[in-house]
Amino acid sequence: MTAPGNSTVGPPLRDPVEVLGREDTWDRVRTDLAECGSVLLCARLEDWAPQKSDGPELRQLLGRDWSRYLDIAHPEIRLRYAASRTLLKYAAGAVLHGDPEELELSYGPTGRPYLRGCDQIDISLSHTENLLLVGLTTLGLIGVDAELADRQLYSKGMGRHVCTPYELVTLANLPESDRNAGLVRLWTLKEAYSKAIGQGMQFRFTEFGFGPDGKPVRVHRPDGTPGTGAEWAFRTFLLPSGYCVSAAVFDAGFGRTFDTRLITMLDAETVEAVNAELYEGP
Secondary structure (H helix, E strand, O other), rough: OOOOOOOOOOOOOOOOOEOOOOOOHHHHHHHHHHHHOHHHHHHHHHHHHHOOOOOHHHHHHHHHHHHHHHHHHOHHHHHHHHHHHHHHHHHHHHHHOOOHHHHEEEOOOOEEEEEEOOOOEEEEEEOOOOOOEEEEEOOOOEEHHHEEOOOOOOHHHHHHHHHHHHOOOOHHHOOOHHHHHHHHHHHHHHHHHHHHHHHHHOOOHHHHOOOOOOOOOOOOOOOEOOOOOOOOOEEEOOOOEEEEEEEEEEEEEOOOOOOOHHHHHOOOHHHHHHHHHHOOOO
């Protein structure tokens, strides 16, 4: 897998920060976000699973996601849904210096999540098996995805449904023992990029691709020619826990946002004027 900082283009992105629980220190998360403009967090499901699946604390934290949560029939998927959004809200609360329960998660037309009223930070999340993954950026857009590194895709013929012609040739030229890992890497990169641009599965994976590992990672056209430049950063990490994690970050070019506190989102005079209108006595 491509190591952080090796043969890469685009904005920097460090290896994921493991968060052990709600009481864990968020210093590294804040530092990475301040210094790189983006940060990745990973956590174990059992560390973030709700103590009560139907308690008032979880309902308050999920907010408008509560009805979505109740509609999920599969118990394990429902558990990961609640845990991933708990991690996301606590992570966002840490960098925004706000209460996680006061942050509202909303969704765009294609289902892409965002924090309502917090346009200074973009978010993405993924969960699979025992892993929770969250991405935060102040640069522009971010997408993240994770899979078990040993998930068997190549032997099941998934390549023809996932890869461009150039990628199929590249995978076939790898040693047989490396082909499945290469396909898992491509799958997570494509998921991350699709999430970042808000397309999800609507953008066919056979219509865009990525170059081989160990070289500058960019989006490629089906024939293998580069389709993006230095405005995009793509990173893949192999976690000690056995997961392959990929992230896509887009730098919109507006410069770094260093002050992400909720209290500074609105102009002070505007806040005072609104409060005066709302609470002015008769």
